[in-house]
Every structure is written in C-alpha cells, then in structure tokens.
Amino acid sequence: LFPFSFCYSAMTFVKVVKNKQYFKRYQVRFRRRREGKTDYHRRKKLICQDKNKYNSPKYRFVVRITNKDVITQIAYAKIAGDMILASAYAHELPRYGLPVGLTNYSACYSTGLLLARRLLKKLSLDTQYVGKETADGELFTVEENFDGPRPFYCLLDVGLARTTTGARVFAALKGALDGGLNIPHNC
Numbered sequence: 512l513f514p515f516s517f518c519y520s521a522m523t524f525v526k527v528v529k530n531k532q533y534f535k536r537y538q539v540r541f542r543r544r545r546e547g548k549t550d551y552h553r554r555k556k557l558i559c560q561d562k563n564k565y566n567s568p569k570y571r572f573v574v575r576i577t578n579k580d581v582i583t584q585i586a587y588a589k590i591a592g593d594m595i596l597a598s599a600y601a602h603e604l605p606r607y608g609l610p611v612g613l614t615n616y617s618a619c620y621s622t623g624l625l626l627a628r629r630l631l632k633k634l635s636l637d638t639q640y641v642g643k644e645t646a647d648g649e650l651f652t653v654e655e656n657f658d659g660p661r662p663f664y665c666l667l668d669v670g671l672a673r674t675t676t677g678a679r680v681f682a683a684l685k686g687a688l689d690g691g692l693n694i695p696h697n698c
Contacts, residue, residue: 558588570665583626599626623683627690642691662693
C-alpha cells in the first residue's frame with residue numbers, strides 16, 4: 512500500500528526518562544514563575560543592593576499595563592515583601608480632565624507624570640524639582656541642585672512587557688522624567 516511502510520515497521524527502543532530518580536531530583540519552580548508573572552533573573556538584578564550601601568533601599572519605577580488600566584508605582588524590596596512608596600493609576604485620570612482612553616499612550620504619560628509629582632510632593636522635593644513646565648516631547652533630564660538634596664533616583668521595572676520602540680511603558684517613563692524623577696535611560 513505505502514511505498515515507505517518498511518520505515519515504520521521497525522520500532523526502536525526508547526528509554527523512559529521520567530522514572531523514580533527523575534522525580535526525586537525534580538524541583539518545582541517558584542509559583543510566580545510557574546504562573547508566568549515574574550522574571551526572577553531580572554528581579555534579582557533590579558533589587559540587589561551593594562553591601563557597602565547597607566540598608567538603603569533600591570527604588571524601582573514599576574509600570575504595568577493591563578487591558579483597562581495603567582499602574583505605576585515606586586517600590587523597594589524588603590524581606591517581608593515589596594513596599595510601595597507611591598502609586599498612580601490611570602483610572603484616577605478622569606479627576607484631572609482625561610475622561611476616556613485610559614490605556615493609550617497619552618494616558619500612560621499622564622499616569623507617569625502624576626506619580627512623579629505625587630511622590631515629590633510626599634518627599635517635599637516638589638519645590639526643588641519642578642520638572643518640565645510644558646510637555647513638548649523634547650529630551651528633558653532633571654538637573655541636580657547643588658545646594659539641596661539630589662533628585663529622586665529609581666530604576667525602570669517593566670516586568671514581562673516587551674520593550675520595543677514606541678512601547679507604552681516608555682510613555683510612562685517619559686512622564687516620570689518630565690515630572691522630575693531621575694531614571695537612567697538612553698534615548
């Protein structure tokens with residue numbers, strides 16, 4: 512019937528790999544890794560602080576974009592879990608005059624800007640670092656005041672989002688930069 516049927520007639524011996532010894536050595540991954548929510552390799556790089564800096568926190572600018580909301584937070588890691596210093600959500604934007612389109616590029620920018628101003632006000636840095644007065648899209652980096660405290664420094668944490676050109680997480684980054692935060696980046 513089939514011209515190549517002789518190839519399928521000879522069955523080779525295949526050793527069963529998943530035996531008792533395999534399951535004895537198998538280690539279950541972390542729950543958030545199994546759920547596909549956390550990249551622990553990147554998380555370790557973001558939260559590990561140098562030993563000579565003792566107990567000073569390493570702040571992260573966390574951006575998460577869901578189907579209906581944009582979440583921005585300033586967080587730092589403790590043994591008990593992550594502590595949130597300040598947060599801003601896109602569903603707060605209708606209070607400030609942006610009623611619709613809460614997940615688009617401009618909403619991401621506005622949420623990052625809102626978080627930056629909220630955080631600087633909480634830390635009483637809003638008068639020293641006013642940020643950018645007009646949003647014109649030009650490059651803006653906050654300059655250090657030599658007679659006062661340094662600008663608030665944090666690292667961008669995008670989670671599992673793809674960092675392609677023009678991604679919305681970078682709109683939130685731009686909003687935070689224009690708001691007066693010091694976040695290292697390259698344009």
